[in-house]
Amino acid sequence: MNVEDVRRDFPILHQEVNNHPLVYLDSAATSQTPAQVIDAIDxxxxxxxxxxxxxxxxxxSLATDGYEGARETVKRFLGAKRTEEIVFTRGTTAALNLVASSYGRANxxxxxxxxxxxxxxxxxxxPWQQAAKATGAQLKYIPLQPDGTMSIDDIRSTVTEKTKIVAVTHVxxxxxxxxxxxxxxEIAHENGAVIVVDGAQAVPHMSVDVQEMNVDFYAISGHKMCGPTGIGALYGKKKWLKNMEPVEFGGEMIDFVDLYDSTWxxxxxxxxGGTPIISGAIGMAAAIDYLQSIGLEEIEAHEQRLVTYAVSRMNEIEGVNVYGPEKRAGLVTFNCEGVHPHDLATVLDSEGVAVRAGHHxxxxxxxxxxxxxxxxxxxxLYNTEEEVDVFVEALKKAKEYFGDVFI
Known part of the structure; x- marks a missing residue:
């Protein structure tokens, strides 16, 4: 993977912010969009x-072919068996709410x-808090290890025969x-439960096969994987989806409507239900094609190099606390002692470096x-080690700016 070739595909990266070249380090919130995806939507x-x-x-007919062709692309991307198992949604949030509101409340x-x-x-x-309130089910949490991982023993002791749904993030x-x-x-199924996975932070960065993992539901968003905003998808095993009731009603989703009843x-x-997000689905399919043309394995390896380098450089700065396990996906969450994250992000922005600050x-x-x-x-995939260096130097400038409070 040639990063400079990749960067040429992203028009937004070639600009200055506050008189500095843009260093965009906020792809976990929303990734940038390559020209190939913009062209497909256009x-x-x-x-x-x-x-x-x-x-x-x-x-x-052309629009229908494009929309349903996008569904086939998502099916192949996730390793699903059938296109009927791919439901387009507004994003991961809508997909998870669909499962909680339809499958959860009914079961x-x-x-x-x-x-x-x-x-x-x-x-x-x-969504699971609301499902629990509506049904009387109990919400339980798997405890975390000090480094932010989960042990298999803790998972086994938390998931019991009473468990009907296990909902976890992939990353x-x-x-x-x-x-x-x-x-x-495996643990969920051994106890007769289904597993629902938030895949928003996984599918942009690594190969995912829902059949190999044997998950029951898997939710994704287009805007975190080089696609447009407002589009996502839910994978669900056909045996569950076919017995679930819709949660939105209106045009498109009906078979027959009578005065007092309707069928789906x-x-x-x-x-x-309603006019679907046609351009979004087409754009998300173009984003998948783009990522696959580069290779998810290449992207994951590139991000691993960057995050390892970034953590090593950040550990050189006194007062920077990095959270999370040593083995991690391509992001690093941190605090600077004595400095509010919003203040820190403001200083970094003045140097052209875009990071996220808040409770995420x-x-x-x-x-x-x-x-x-x-x-x-x-x-x-479009970030470089040189940008990591710019980010670290901006952190050092922030330390100087805040002076004695940064210790």
């Missing part, structure tokens, strides 16, 4: 913008347990922890870390 709007499924005219009782972890994004906590958006999803799935389309369309939609994890917020630098 082509849709310029050449065959139309609604899907209902129309018989040429543009409608949970007050005798059941939902098992999640303290490292979850709010999108994989709040933590704060710690960079890569969870053993396949092993967790087959999978996956019964979950896609993970307030329970912030409490576990005993902090109110952190800063986070996240790396992707």
């Amino acid at each position: 082509d849709y709007y310029r050449r065959y913008n139309s609604n899907v499924h209902r129309g018989v005219h040429t543009l409608g 949970l009782t007050d005798a059941d347990e939902i098992v999640i972890t303290p490292m979850e994004h709010h999108s994989n906590i709040i 933590s958006n704060v710690l960079g922890t890569v969870n053993p999803v396949k092993e967790i799935a 389309k087959e999978l996956p369309w019964k979950f896609e 939609c993970a307030q329970p994890l912030m409490k576990w870390l005993d902090v109110t917020a952190t800063a986070r630098a996240s790396f992707y």
Whole structure:
């Protein structure tokens, strides 16, 4: 993988911010978009913008082919068996809410347990809190090790015969922890539970095969993997999806509507009420094609080199505390003693370096870390070691700027 060739594909990277070349280290929040994806979306709007499924005219047929072709692309990307197992959503949040609201509320009782972890994004906590309140089920948490990982023993002792749903993130958006999803799935299934996985931070950076991991549901977002915002997908095993009720009702998802009752389309369309996000699906498929043309293994190896280098450089700076395990995905979350993360991010921005600051939609994890917020630098296929050096030098400048409070 030639990083300079990759960087040429991303128009937004070739600009200055605050009179400095942009160093974008916030891809865990939203990745940047290559020209190939922008062109695919542009082509849709310029050449065959139309609604899907209902129309018989040429543009409608082209739009339907593009939309359903995108579903086939996502199916292959995730290793699903059937296109019916791929439901387009607004993103990971919508996908997880769909599972919690439809499968969760229909299958949970007050005798059941939902098992999640303290490292979850709010999108994989709040839907289960609401499902528990609606059904009387008990919410349980797998404890974390001091480095932010989970032990198999703790997973086994938390997941019991009462557990009906295990919901975990594949990769933590704060710690960079890569969870053993396949092993967790085995434990869940041994106890008669299903496993729901938040894959938002995984699929942009590593190869994922939902069949090999044997997960029941897997949620992703396009905007974290070089695609557009407002589009994502839910993978669900057909045996679960076919018995689930829709949670949004209206056009597109119906088979027949009478005055007092209605029936639904087959999978996956019964979950896609209203005009779907056609351009988004086409853009996400183009992003998948782009990532696969480079190679997920190449991307993962590149990010590993960057994050290892970044952590080693950051450890040279007194007062910088890095959170998470030694073996991590391509992000590093940190604090500088005596400096609020927002102040730190502001100084870095003045040097053209974009990082994220705040609780990262993970307030329970912030409490576990005993902090109110952190800063986070996240790396992707278009970042370089030279940008890591710029980032580290900007951290040093921040230390000088804040003076004695930074100790």
